[in-house]
């Protein structure tokens with residue numbers, strides 16, 4: 102690895118936010134997951150959780166998702182399993198949902214450890230996700246369309262989280278563990 | 293038209309922001325334009341400008357884009373033409389661009405009449421756009437990916453504009469012309 106590349110990777114790792122994550126439900130193509138991972142990486146997310154629609158796709162998709170070298174993708178076959186893991190990590194679990202009871206996404210404190218659940222493009226968030234999550238959040242819309250595209254909704258919420266975390270100085274102090282840093286550096290040096 | 297639908301459309305028109313717009317360069321599929329129009333509608337944009345990659349596509353794409361009943365799509369075959377129109381309407385022209393000279397997109401005052409130029413997915417904003425625009429803006433990224441997807445970048449900038457305009461009370465006072473309101477109501481009632 103060149104010294105420039107090493108410095109670039111270390112600077113990226115210094116800004117990683119391991120206590121902010123996204124969990125996508127009903128993933129059936131690696132392609133829609135990739136759009137979410139791309140934005141997640143851009144705001145410093147190190148882990149994305151994917152609940153696959155069916156086991157068979159999960160396997161092929163899961164390995165393809167591994168090509169995203171800089172974000173760890175964790176695969177599940179049920180929403181309950183995924184949310185169980187997120188809660189055991191002490192995350193507040195927010196579900197993006199087009200309902201009247203949801204609060205405006207900007208009212209949430211994203212400086213806390215936070216997981217954001219994204220629903221399926223066709224059917225939205227699952228009953229299970231709504232039942233297990235701590236809070237529903239909605240992105241206000243004033244037009245005629247019924248909803249935003251899921252990767253757009255992901256980006257709008259994540260850039261609000263980025264704004265709050267930047268204001269709180271959370272990008273100025275490294276928070277990734279030394280063990281993960283070494284693993285990313287090793288993998289990044291040996292692609 | 294039912295009274296409910298009339299009220300729904302009027303409420304939507306009351307929040308339209310005719311002095312905020314997006315201009316997409318290098319459009320070659322109606323499909324990538326549609327993603328931008330969907331988010332634009334959601335934050336209250338009434339007009340989207342599209343510079344088509346080539347004339348032939350422009351025609352077919354232009355008519356298909358007409359199916360977006362609630363946002364007027366204006367088609368061009370050159371960026372200079374589009375920016376000329378936007379400037380004649382008194383808009384500040386901002387170009388989203390991954391450069392060192394671009395300012396953070398949150399530093400801009402979006403309560404002014406504003407047009408946001410989006411570049412091509414592969415090559416980014418054109419030389420012409422960079423030359424004619426008033427200001428380059430960039431969305432900060434701290435990961436390893438080189439850029440955001442264009443419809444994601446559009447959404448992130450538009451929701452910042454929405455936030456500022458909402459805070460300024462610009463969604464509380466109707467600003468669409470009476471003539472356009474009547475046209476939209478007429479078209480919405482006769483689909």
Ligand SMILES: C[S@@+](CC[C@H](N)C(=O)[O-])C[C@H]1O[C@@H](n2cnc3c(N)ncnc32)[C@H](O)[C@@H]1O
Pocket residue numbers: 197198199218219220221222223224225226238239240241242248249250251252254255
């Ligand atoms: C296309 S939407 C799903 C629409 C579905 N018909 C419904 O009613 O939920 C796909 C996903 O994007 C997210 N989403 C889209 N628009 C949103 C908004 N305005 N607020 C919050 N989440 C949104 C949610 O995660 C949603 O499950």
Ligand SMILES: C[S@@+](CC[C@H](N)C(=O)[O-])C[C@H]1O[C@@H](n2cnc3c(N)ncnc32)[C@H](O)[C@@H]1O
Pocket residue numbers: 388389390409410411412413414415416417429430431432433439440441442443445446
């Ligand atoms: C995939 S990007 C283009 C990448 C191209 N290789 C370049 O260097 O510009 C497509 C468009 O999305 C917008 N975009 C993507 N990421 C952006 C960012 N971080 N800041 C501002 N605009 C961005 C710009 O309009 C850009 O032209």
